[in-house]
Amino acid sequence: MMTRTAFLKTSLAAAAPGAAAGRPAAYLSSKDRRWRLAPVTAAAMGTPGLTLHIDPSIGYQEILGFGGTYTEATAYNLKRLSAPLRRNVLQLFFDPVRGAGWSLLRTTINSCDASSGYYDYTKGSANPEEFNIQPDIDNFMLPGLQEALKISGAQFKIFASPWTPPVGMKDTGLFNKGSLLPQHYAAWAQYMVRYLDAYRAGGVPVWGLTPQNEPEAYEQKWDACGWTAQGMTEFLANHLIPRLRQSHPNVRLLLWDHNKNHMLKWLETMLANGTVRGAAQGIAHHWYEDGEAKNFGPLAEAQKLAPHLPLLATEQGVFGVKLLDGDVAELYARDLLLNMQHGSAAWVVWGMAFDHQGGPNHAGNFNHSPIMIDVEKGRLYLNPSYYYLAHFSRFVRPGARRIRLSGAPETLPAAAFLQANGDVVTTVLNPGGEQVHTAIHAPARRAMVQLPPGSIATVVFPAQAS
Incomplete structure (x- = not known):
């Protein structure tokens, strides 16, 4: 349940944009409600268990x-x-x-x-x-x-x-x-x-x-x-x-x-x-x-x-x-x-x-x-x-467009999108019972996130200056 005060605290915290300084921002939710659109660290280093590759040059449907x-x-x-x-x-x-x-x-x-x-x-x-x-x-x-x-x-x-x-x-x-x-x-x-x-x-x-x-x-x-x-x-x-x-x-x-x-x-x-x-x-x-x-x-x-x-x-x-x-x-x-x-x-x-x-x-x-x-x-x-x-x-x-994302197995559904403002957004679902350490590669950039069992994560790569 949620009261008015709890709503304000939760929503403002979840909205804190880690990408404001040009760094990737990551957000996590879990089916047990431990994480609820929670900002989490999107590290640049580490050894992944899953690697995803984004190719913004290949586009599909407009959202x-x-x-x-x-x-x-x-x-x-x-x-x-x-x-x-x-x-x-x-x-x-x-x-x-x-x-x-x-x-x-x-x-x-x-x-x-x-x-x-x-x-x-x-x-x-x-x-x-x-x-x-x-x-x-x-x-x-x-x-x-x-x-x-x-x-x-x-x-x-x-x-x-x-x-x-x-x-x-x-x-x-x-x-x-x-x-x-x-x-x-x-x-x-x-x-x-x-x-x-x-x-x-x-x-x-x-x-x-x-x-x-x-x-x-x-x-x-x-x-x-x-x-x-x-x-x-x-x-x-x-x-x-x-x-x-x-x-x-x-x-x-x-x-x-x-x-x-x-x-x-x-x-x-x-x-x-x-x-x-x-x-x-x-x-x-x-x-x-x-x-x-x-x-x-x-x-x-x-x-x-x-x-x-x-x-x-x-x-x-x-x-x-x-x-x-x-x-x-x-x-x-x-x-x-x-x-x-x-x-x-x-x-x-x-x-x-x-x-x-x-x-x-x-x-x-x-x-x-x-x-x-x-x-x-x-x-x-x-x-x-x-x-x-x-x-x-x-x-x-x-106005966003779905773009090519490779490397995701059927057990970990995922999709990537290119926003009209140039941001690249990737969302990955982990319905399994094991934690998945995931690396997401965008052109010239990389972010790593931990997906606990029964969770969903979104990583936002801010638009790069031309």
Whole structure:
């Protein structure tokens, strides 16, 4: 748990930049929480057990960002906190110096499972003229984002995803089952644009949009809407894309937004349509059904199919509360690193600040989140996953490019990045039971760090003067 005073002490200490004098800086976190973004010595000498080599001249994908998911559950928890504690939570996520510096945030259009109940903006009506954003004002969705954008140094992009249209537009009349009726395609597109209008008017611009969360989910215990690839293509080409071009031409359209093992057939259908191919600006994918995210083959195939579209890992979640569980942190970091190695440009965790019981969640689908809150006692639990993910979100900023890193075995996942300012950042995960003495070679420079069992380390080589 963490109090306001402890937050200030921890965050300020972790932010001390050892690279200020031109020397490499190293930061360490461990699954047992002994180290939490702690500055550690990056020695220049010593005998390594592992040697990594960085080659900045060979670059790969540009990074869009790292972050999490803001749902009504998090908004509900934040609303119930005192104003000072709520600000501390937002600093922990969005302050790039004293916090994690999240740069990408997913949010929901209408309710999802991580909500206190079903809701939409027309009270179930199929008529978009009845749209009213008031539910997102009352439940703190919009005010919470307004406060987050005011955090010092906060720079994050927001993309939105619907779980279901209003029930009056569906063939079942149910939130958790059915499909959008074709006669309501135009109304649903108009509804989405009105959402974008309302958020823009509230000072919260939306950067990106996925047209449906998990479009193959026809029925769930929670909010869902099933599509076919052909139906989605028609909806996008004839309804949503024309409206976006007219009213929100800068909003990025992100395709798919479901499990990567089913993405290729959908992409083949959607991208065969010239309007969709010309408007799409990314491919979103989830990690479910792949065990521990072992199957990354579809990402390579997607890049062959659409090399112009960045890949975004938009939902990775763990079911169950798992309070202070270091294994979750390790699982997330491993998946993030493998996503980077296989071409993904962004990685977004499911959840943000659920309560200490993993909710609220109207479907009983309680989940882990990086920070968990005992709202009644005003206590924050910073899970190891919060610190592990901050090794990426704080140190690898949008606009960075992944670069070649050699020497890392599969048992020690790692990645290197070249920042826009010239800094070189390397992160190494040690999920094993033995300490690893690691040497990292950048051009004309070297740093050595000790990775205890069950830890993650980031080394920052500051830009060299030209």
